[in-house]
Amino acid sequence: MNAYEYAAVHRNTFVNELKSLLKFRSISTLTENNVETAQTAQWLAEHLHHIGLNSVSIFNTPGHPIVYGEWLAAPSAPTVLIYGHYDVQPPDSTPDNPWLSPPFEPTIRDGNLYARGAADDKGQIFAHVKAVEALLRTTDKLPVNVKFLIEGEEESGSINLDSFIESHKDLLRADVCVISDSHILATDRPVIVYALRGLVYTEIEVRGPKSDLHSGAYGGVVYNPAQALCEIIAALHNPDGSVNIPGFYDRVRSIPETEREALKKVPWTDDEFFQETGAPAPWGEPGYSRREQIGLRPTLEVNGLVGGFIMEGAKTVLPAKALAKVSCRLVADQDPQTIFELLKKRVAELTPSAVTSEVRLLNSGNGAIVNIQSAAIEAAAVAYERGFGARPVYLPEGGSIPVVATFQKTFQIPVLLIGLGLPDDNLHAPNEKFKLDHFYRGIDTGIALLERLGTMTPETVRAQ
Amino acid sequence: MNAYEYAAVHRNTFVNELKSLLKFRSISTLTENNVETAQTAQWLAEHLHHIGLNSVSIFNTPGHPIVYGEWLAAPSAPTVLIYGHYDVQPPDSTPDNPWLSPPFEPTIRDGNLYARGAADDKGQIFAHVKAVEALLRTTDKLPVNVKFLIEGEEESGSINLDSFIESHKDLLRADVCVISDSHILATDRPVIVYALRGLVYTEIEVRGPKSDLHSGAYGGVVYNPAQALCEIIAALHNPDGSVNIPGFYDRVRSIPETEREALKKVPWTDDEFFQETGAPAPWGEPGYSRREQIGLRPTLEVNGLVGGFIMEGAKTVLPAKALAKVSCRLVADQDPQTIFELLKKRVAELTPSAVTSEVRLLNSGNGAIVNIQSAAIEAAAVAYERGFGARPVYLPEGGSIPVVATFQKTFQIPVLLIGLGLPDDNLHAPNEKFKLDHFYRGIDTGIALLERLGTMTPETVRAQ
Numbered sequence: 001m002n003a004y005e006y007a008a009v010h011r012n013t014f015v016n017e018l019k020s021l022l023k024f025r026s027i028s029t030l031t032e033n034n035v036e037t038a039q040t041a042q043w044l045a046e047h048l049h050h051i052g053l054n055s056v057s058i059f060n061t062p063g064h065p066i067v068y069g070e071w072l073a074a075p076s077a078p079t080v081l082i083y084g085h086y087d088v089q090p091p092d093s094t095p096d097n098p099w100l101s102p103p104f105e106p107t108i109r110d111g112n113l114y115a116r117g118a119a120d121d122k123g124q125i126f127a128h129v130k131a132v133e134a135l136l137r138t139t140d141k142l143p144v145n146v147k148f149l150i151e152g153e154e155e156s157g158s159i160n161l162d163s164f165i166e167s168h169k170d171l172l173r174a175d176v177c178v179i180s181d182s183h184i185l186a187t188d189r190p191v192i193v194y195a196l197r198g199l200v201y202t203e204i205e206v207r208g209p210k211s212d213l214h215s216g217a218y219g220g221v222v223y224n225p226a227q228a229l230c231e232i233i234a235a236l237h238n239p240d241g242s243v244n245i246p247g248f249y250d251r252v253r254s255i256p257e258t259e260r261e262a263l264k265k266v267p268w269t270d271d272e273f274f275q276e277t278g279a280p281a282p283w284g285e286p287g288y289s290r291r292e293q294i295g296l297r298p299t300l301e302v303n304g305l306v307g308g309f310i311m312e313g314a315k316t317v318l319p320a321k322a323l324a325k326v327s328c329r330l331v332a333d334q335d336p337q338t339i340f341e342l343l344k345k346r347v348a349e350l351t352p353s354a355v356t357s358e359v360r361l362l363n364s365g366n367g368a369i370v371n372i373q374s375a376a377i378e379a380a381a382v383a384y385e386r387g388f389g390a391r392p393v394y395l396p397e398g399g400s401i402p403v404v405a406t407f408q409k410t411f412q413i414p415v416l417l418i419g420l421g422l423p424d425d426n427l428h429a430p431n432e433k434f435k436l437d438h439f440y441r442g443i444d445t446g447i448a449l450l451e452r453l454g455t456m457t458p459e460t461v462r463a464q
Numbered sequence: 465m466n467a468y469e470y471a472a473v474h475r476n477t478f479v480n481e482l483k484s485l486l487k488f489r490s491i492s493t494l495t496e497n498n499v500e501t502a503q504t505a506q507w508l509a510e511h512l513h514h515i516g517l518n519s520v521s522i523f524n525t526p527g528h529p530i531v532y533g534e535w536l537a538a539p540s541a542p543t544v545l546i547y548g549h550y551d552v553q554p555p556d557s558t559p560d561n562p563w564l565s566p567p568f569e570p571t572i573r574d575g576n577l578y579a580r581g582a583a584d585d586k587g588q589i590f591a592h593v594k595a596v597e598a599l600l601r602t603t604d605k606l607p608v609n610v611k612f613l614i615e616g617e618e619e620s621g622s623i624n625l626d627s628f629i630e631s632h633k634d635l636l637r638a639d640v641c642v643i644s645d646s647h648i649l650a651t652d653r654p655v656i657v658y659a660l661r662g663l664v665y666t667e668i669e670v671r672g673p674k675s676d677l678h679s680g681a682y683g684g685v686v687y688n689p690a691q692a693l694c695e696i697i698a699a700l701h702n703p704d705g706s707v708n709i710p711g712f713y714d715r716v717r718s719i720p721e722t723e724r725e726a727l728k729k730v731p732w733t734d735d736e737f738f739q740e741t742g743a744p745a746p747w748g749e750p751g752y753s754r755r756e757q758i759g760l761r762p763t764l765e766v767n768g769l770v771g772g773f774i775m776e777g778a779k780t781v782l783p784a785k786a787l788a789k790v791s792c793r794l795v796a797d798q799d800p801q802t803i804f805e806l807l808k809k810r811v812a813e814l815t816p817s818a819v820t821s822e823v824r825l826l827n828s829g830n831g832a833i834v835n836i837q838s839a840a841i842e843a844a845a846v847a848y849e850r851g852f853g854a855r856p857v858y859l860p861e862g863g864s865i866p867v868v869a870t871f872q873k874t875f876q877i878p879v880l881l882i883g884l885g886l887p888d889d890n891l892h893a894p895n896e897k898f899k900l901d902h903f904y905r906g907i908d909t910g911i912a913l914l915e916r917l918g919t920m921t922p923e924t925v926r927a928q
Binding site: 031178218224273274278283284290314316323398399400429 | 553
């Protein structure tokens with residue numbers, strides 16, 4: 001029995017194991033879940049030990065623990081660092097859009113596994129874990145050296161990861177990095193992501209009176225902080241949808257014509273757009289295609305808005321304060337700290353003198369661009385062909401995996417961004433799912449990737 | 465023992481009775497409190513019966529019940545309709561501004577009675593109840609006929625009151641109406657309110673994608689509903705702070721020069737403003753004094769704002785929708801329904817085509833102006849002198865008591881707006897209080913008012 005056969009035979013077991021992992025409420029942004037998040041790390045570490053890795057450790061950080069596991073018994077072969085995260089987004093059920101099955105009770109419907117984290121990222125990292133298991137169980141060895149690095153803070157900005165990598169360079173050193181934390185276009189259209197956006201996540205708080213006031217008694221003589229917040233936020237965009245912060249676009253790279261042409265061949269159609277989003281109409285910065293708007297242009301988004309009376313009914317209150325969660329997606333070369341400072345300056349300028357404002361940085365990360373002309377990228381393409389039966393396309397992606405820039409900077413190695421999910425997996429929304437067929441194909445892709453990389457020298461693999 | 469002496473002797477009893485009334489969580493905007501709100505009406509009705517009214521009824525409405533009680537044994541004397549409300553605002557404690565004692569456990573500190581509703585309006589209406597009791601217990605009769613009308617929906621827009629009044633005109637007919645639901649400037653500076661603002665309370669909801677989206681995966685191609693809401697709200701004001709809704713000011717009465725001069729004599733100083741509000745700086749529509757801005761000019765206020773992720777930490781979500789609670793304070797002659805239509809039209813015009821919006825009317829009420837040159841108003845001034853030891857000043861007030869316009873329209877009678885509270889009573893905010901000294905003075909004022917009105921003919925009293 002080869003590794004692929006082993007994976008095929010053990011599908012049910014693998015799915016049940018993944019369900020166990022998905023039951024943990026490892027919501028990294030909510031401190032009330034800290035204990036369960038730590039238990040998730042513990043479960044994962046035990047599981048990595050169970051599949052046959054030589055050495056597994058849990059590293060504590062000021063935040064959530066990092067799980068590390070290695071198998072290094074292939075001295076002359078390349079070393080593959082496989083990164084993923086075990087933390088998940090909050091469930092955020094709403095009356096309009098509830099979870100059809102509870103977010104932490106994994107449920108299979110129509111060939112999909114529904115649970116928070118099913119695709120982002122527990123299911124995707126687990127496919128690689130199972131690929132390694134299949135190889136180890138059937139050949140008693142691996143074609144390459146493997147290092148797993150699975151963190152618990154990706155959804156809260158990986159705030160302790162960079163310093164961990166910096167202080168554990170020797171432990172983590174590798175010839176290539178593999179990340180499955182994105183989605184492909186369709187089962188027969190896998191995607192290698194070559195650009196990721198960076199992130200600056202902030203809170204803008206506007207304060208006025210010392211406490212909530214009666215809007216009748218004081219409306220008209222006290223500047224309303226919720227009104228002021230809306231005015232500030234409205235002024236952060238130009239009428240055409242571009243961001244109105246002086247200097248914001250200074251370091252944004254222009255998109256080469258060849259790249260624009262290549263992207264035109266993979267259109268994101270209006271039909272797909274409406275199907276995925278349900279938005280009333282398309283929208284975006286003029287002069288750029290949808291793929292460019294998402295992957296290669298920076299944005300500023302309001303992620304949350306709160307102030308005053310927000311319950312059922314009416315309360316005539318003039319709120320003491322109002323708060324917005326505002327984040328910018330950045331592209332390669334934009335420095336998150338610089339953008340934060342520019343935003344801070346702009347908000348200060350926009351703040352009326354009858355209120356005060358504060359901009360707080362919650363987290364940030366760099367964008368990245370990957371050179372797609374490398375042997376390692378070709379190995380990923382071949383692996384995709386084995387797993388999904390099709391050659392991948394190369395696309396920029398709108399999300400942020402800040403550690404990609406860190407790996408590039410620290411180790412000077414290619415980063416293979418080979419997603420296994422689908423566009424409608426409902427990441428960061430109710431009813432997140434992972435197609436089981438993609439879980440199985442992902443395991444095969446993982447096996448094929450390690451086999452292919454095992455035929456190459458470390459030098460060939462690390463060439464960017 | 466005369467009525468004043470009776471009131472002085474029974475202070476402790478009266479305060480304990482008021483505490484019993486304040487313990488009820490009669491929050492009219494929250495349906496979960498419906499049973500307790502009905503129990504409050506029951507308690508009040510029993511209490512009105514207990515003090516010696518001839519007839520007491522509870523009228524059910526589609527919302528909260530109305531309590532009515534009457535004593536009509538003075539055939540040739542004027543009839544006084546005393547209006548108040550037993551419902552209260554939600555407690556709305558915040559981590560920054562918590563209740564120092566629980567809102568529904570009335571607590572005395574430094575001569576103040578702290579509880580939700582202490583001043584607005586349970587404490588104030590109860591002063592009149594106790595005035596009637598003091599007269600009945602010491603003289604076995606009243607100098608006038610008295611009708612109490614105490615509703616349970618003032619804080620949710622008195623939505624069933626107008627139709628109740630319309631269908632119970634004969635029951636409620638009176639020569640003058642008395643309302644204590646406002647505040648005075650200081651113990652030695654009582655205030656007769658001669659203008660009240662109307663109200664239109666709405667919700668503006670903006671919707672975009674069918675569900676919350678990942679702000680990385682879709683930020684840049686989907687119009688963000690929270691951003692759109694901020695843009696709409698920002699555009700509802702002009703840079704100078706006036707309301708930017710075409711037609712909004714069409715029916716706003718200009719302020720006569722004599723009235724402006726009179727108001728100048730009762731300045732609302734910067735010191736007082738800062739003391740009361742804690743706002744960083746004064747603000748307001750240019751060309752108007754603070755008293756004019758509050759009492760004689762309409763406004764548009766954001767009472768609440770909510771959308772997307774509003775919990776601790778960071779969630780990179782592009783929200784499916786965002787909602788604002790927006791209300792306008794109106795002045796006499798502005799029609800609430802017309803203003804609602806104008807707001808709706810303006811929001812529709814401002815809504816970008818890539819999102820949808822809806823403006824919902826939650827409640828509304830008319831503003832009012834009272835002629836201060838009447839015998840009934842002079843009776844109120846004399847009563848204030850007896851209770852507070854000082855002549856009142858005449859001021860416009862920023863809040864809304866829509867029933868004033870209804871009483872004026874329905875019965876063509878003077879409405880005496882004689883508040884008993886203080887500016888720092890924290891209405892609609894945590895730590896609402898009522899100064900016990902004002903409760904006692906309010907009872908004396910109530911006794912004096914009924915005595916004075918009893919010396920007048922019904923015709924004199926009803927002259928406006």
